[in-house]
Amino acid sequence: MESLLKKLVKAAKKGDQHAFEGLVELYKDRIYRLAFRMIGDRHEAEDLAQEAFVKAYMNLDKYDDTYAFSTWLYRIATNLCIDRLRKKKPDYSMDAPLSTSDGGTLYQQIPHSEEALETVVEKREERATLQEEISKLPEKYRTAIILKYIEDLSLEEMSAIMELPVPTVKTRIHRGRELLKKVYKKVMKSR
Amino acid sequence: MSCEHEQLLQKALDGELSIREQEAFTAHLQQCKACKAEYELVEHMIVDVKKLADISAPLGFTANVMRQLPAGHKKKSPIRWMKQHPIVAAAAIFLVLMVSSLFSSWSTGEMAIAGNTKHLQINKQQHEVIVPKGETFKGDLVVENGDVKVEGTVEGNVTIIKGKRYLASAGSITGDSQEIHDIMHWTWYKLKSLVSAD
Known part of the structure; x- marks a missing residue:
């Protein structure tokens, strides 16, 4: 091969x-x-x-x-x-890091509408929701999550692709995982 | 969740726990419901994220990519160079053709006729093209290095390069008629015909 x-x-x-x-x-x-x-x-x-x-x-x-x-x-x-x-990206982005906080985004500060999530029941919708939530992650975390979990790549490969040292890649995976977890929790609750 | 456990949790999720850490973590999960729930939630989420991998490229993807590639290139071949600099290449080719044709065809004395020669009387030795009486030449007539005598009718334009036009009293030309004698006019004429050839 x-x-x-x-x-x-x-x-x-x-x-x-x-x-x-x-x-x-x-x-x-x-x-x-x-x-x-x-x-x-x-x-x-x-x-x-x-x-x-x-x-x-x-x-x-x-x-x-x-x-x-x-x-x-x-x-x-x-x-x-x-x-x-x-x-x-529009000039004013929900994903843009806030200048006042340390790396958080506006998106994180807005609570998800519970009503909207309650309607999410079917598997397909759930998948779409997860994709949507990934799409809302800031690019750097999104890239890390996708390369790690969807493309199933090693940290070394990711480091070469993202042109970043391995520890930075790791941090991005952790951060992305944390951000995604917050919305995932709500999706699970709504089931 | 304490900081220590948070670190263990991240490590566990990364699959990087040592055997001793693994034991400690497992023991902790049995005691701490919060950590256990957290760990299971993220594990579950990862499984769900991984499920998003089951899509494949649409039909015809490869063919579409291949269609967008430039025709077979070789490194630094003249053709590739021309593809990257189309305007310069076109200008260069044009210039070469122009100059060479200027020097070659302006100096040759061979008579050349463009147009349907069926209704024409051609006299090569005397460098003469005659549209005979009663004949009708349809379309544009271009004669190089020769005179044109129109005794019949030309339904179109007549262009004579390095030659003269004689129009008999009975003859007629329905379109424009021009004689080109010098190289500047001739160049201009060639340029125009190149452009209008498209």
């Missing part, structure tokens, strides 16, 4: 589009899933995931074996998602 992957990457670097097509097939689900969980919209996620592959193709000559190809691809996709989220 490893050597097949290396062969594909090597051939793609030389301009072999069939080899690159193989790489797209291999990673499309992961990259699309990452984009969808980051952005929360299917069309936009598809656009972004495709953009990530095209960008990877254009920059293949810059890829070296320091990291796994998947790590490199995840990094491109993650950065594209974060760029997109920043562009979409």
Whole structure:
């Protein structure tokens, strides 16, 4: 497997589009899933995931074996998602850290409407809610939660993708978990 | 929850407890309902978050990506360079073609005719094209390095490059008629025809 992957990457670097097509097939689900969980919209996620592959193709000559190809691809996709989220963000954001508090957000300070949560009963809605809640996390925590729990990556891989030291990655997972827990608790209560 | 237990809890969730810590944590959970509930809640949440992984890329994804790629590139090939600098490349190609054609075709004396030659009388030695009496030439007539005698009718424009036009009394040209004698006019004419060729 490893050597097949290396062969594909090597051939793609030389301009072999069939080899690159193989790489797209291999990673499309992961990259699309990452984009969808980051952005929360299917069309936009598809656009972004495709953009990530095209960008990877254009920059293949810059890829070296320091990291796994998947790590490199995840990094491109993650950065594209974060760029997109920043562009979409209104001037006044609920996710923006408050200047007065230490890292908390406005979003955390507003209690969730209990009524809205009470209607959440069905599994599908619950899934959608969880996705929604993840989408509300500030980007840095959202990225950490998605890479860790949905993409199931190691701390080292995450560190390479997020371009942050491992302890910082850990902190972000903890913080993201804490933030998500608060809303999850309410979802559970409403059942 | 005390600070110590909070740390243990995070470590447990990260799966990073040592055997001794694991024992201590398990023992603590049996005593402390709050910690137990907390731990179970987050564990449950993680299971639910992990369930969000079961989606796959939409149909046709790979084909769509491949469609967006530039046609097969080789590193630093001229074609790739041209793709990255389309305007410069177009200008450069245009310039080369222009200059070479200027020098080659302006100096050649070969007579050239553009248009349907069926109704024309062509006299190569005398560098002469005749639209005979009673004949009707439909469309635009372009003659290079030759004179044009119109005794019949031309339904269209007549352009003569390095040549003269003789219009007989019975002859007529329904469109524009122009003679081009110098290289500047000729260049302008070529440019215009290049642009309008699209």
